[in-house]
Amino acid sequence: MAGQARDPQSILREAAAIASLAPSIHNTQPWQWLVHEHDTELYADRTRQLLATDPDGRSLTLSCGVALQHAQVALRAAGYLPDVVRLPDLEDEDLLARVTLGGATAPSAECVRDYQSMLIRHMDRRPFADRAPSEAALRELTAAADAGGAHLHLVRPEQVTTVTMAVGRAGEVEQSEPAYRRELHDWTHRDLDSGEGLPAGVLPEPAARRVPIRDFAPDRDAALPDEPALADRYARYAVLYGDRDDPAHWLRGGEALGAVLLGVVRLGLAVSPYSDPIEVLATRQLIAREVLSGLGAPYLVLRLGVASPEQPPRARTARRPVADTVVPVPRD
Numbered sequence: 001m002a003g004q005a006r007d008p009q010s011i012l013r014e015a016a017a018i019a020s021l022a023p024s025i026h027n028t029q030p031w032q033w034l035v036h037e038h039d040t041e042l043y044a045d046r047t048r049q050l051l052a053t054d055p056d057g058r059s060l061t062l063s064c065g066v067a068l069q070h071a072q073v074a075l076r077a078a079g080y081l082p083d084v085v086r087l088p089d090l091e092d093e094d095l096l097a098r099v100t101l102g103g104a105t106a107p108s109a110e111c112v113r114d115y116q117s118m119l120i121r122h123m124d125r126r127p128f129a130d131r132a133p134s135e136a137a138l139r140e141l142t143a144a145a146d147a148g149g150a151h152l153h154l155v156r157p158e159q160v161t162t163v164t165m166a167v168g169r170a171g172e173v174e175q176s177e178p179a180y181r182r183e184l185h186d187w188t189h190r191d192l193d194s195g196e197g198l199p200a201g202v203l204p205e206p207a208a209r210r211v212p213i214r215d216f217a218p219d220r221d222a223a224l225p226d227e228p229a230l231a232d233r234y235a236r237y238a239v240l241y242g243d244r245d246d247p248a249h250w251l252r253g254g255e256a257l258g259a260v261l262l263g264v265v266r267l268g269l270a271v272s273p274y275s276d277p278i279e280v281l282a283t284r285q286l287i288a289r290e291v292l293s294g295l296g297a298p299y300l301v302l303r304l305g306v307a308s309p310e311q312p313p314r315a316r317t318a319r320r321p322v323a324d325t326v327v328p329v330p331r332d
């Protein structure tokens with residue numbers, strides 16, 4: 001509680017543990033927190049980088065950025081202002097942030113709600129309902145991205161075809177690479193109790209969509225009926241982007257993504273991301289040029305909509321044991 005003398009290390013440890021609920025590319029959870037007596041350090045865990053899918057580490061850093069944003073929400077909800085220094089050591093690019101406890105603060109209602117949203121947030125790849133999210137809700141999400149340190153461009157109707165083409169082309173390029181296919185197979189065929197990767201229950205069923213979702217099971221027979229109904233007709237698409245395409249901006253992009261995803265919960269919407277069109281240079285450039293009009297560097301595409309009550313329930317992804325990702329450092 002605010003103002004009470006609690007052990008800073010245990011407060012920081014709890015915040016880092018909650019932050020492990022953050023989303024990550026293929027649920028790799030590529031982070032490690034070292035929790036010291038008065039601060040905690042967020043490290044990128046390069047052993048968990050998807051070297052074929054994400055050779056630049058863009059999605060890895062975005063994922064860590066969401067974890068950083070979640071930790072800050074947890075600290076505010078616990079009654080402390082987080083003090084964050086991003087990339088504090090020029091000699092160590094894997095040290096992404098150092099977080100200390102600032103002054104005590106009474107948690108706002110918004111912050112408590114964001115904390116609760118972290119506990120139930122998830123990606124939803126099921127086809128959306130035939131109802132569009134409101135413009136006011138979408139505006140709230142773009143404001144959340146701006147406040148979080150990046151931007152969200154709402155794809156205009158006439159730009160959706162470009163996104164569809166980019167996703168399709170990225171899929172062709174990636175599926176033709178054996179290393180990519182091996183990585184995909186590896187991260188989608190884990191046991192449920194391994195606490196990482198994508199369990200079968202969250203993978204999308206074959207569907208004819210306006211913008212196809214990454215094919216997570218390319219070896220599966222995905223035959224559709226002759227004239228399938230088009231799914232996601234009312235989905236809206238958005239591009240998360242920033243001013244530069246470098247790790248410092250990806251980290252802020254991840255923090256903005258965290259704010260957007262918690263906003264999605266608050267607004268009663270559903271979301272799933274597409275990083276495949278960003279992973280391939282040609283389609284990343286296409287989106288930067290044709291969708292963002294050259295105004296920024298794209299980090300992730302989002303599919304936003306209203307969850308359909310007609311869809312079967314969605315499975316959940318699990319997380320690694322907290323002891324693997326949150327490491328208390330004993331006092332000297």
Ligand SMILES: Cc1cc2nc3c(=O)[nH]c(=O)nc-3n(C[C@H](O)[C@H](O)[C@H](O)COP(=O)(O)O)c2cc1C
Nearest residue numbers: 023024025026027059062122123273274275276317
């Ligand atoms: C940077 C990033 C990239 C992602 N790329 C994709 C993607 O291309 N396709 C997809 O269906 N999900 C994608 N995801 C969603 C993750 O697979 C998902 O967050 C993870 O499996 C954990 O599940 P949860 O978010 O439901 O807790 C991405 C997530 C992040 C943070």
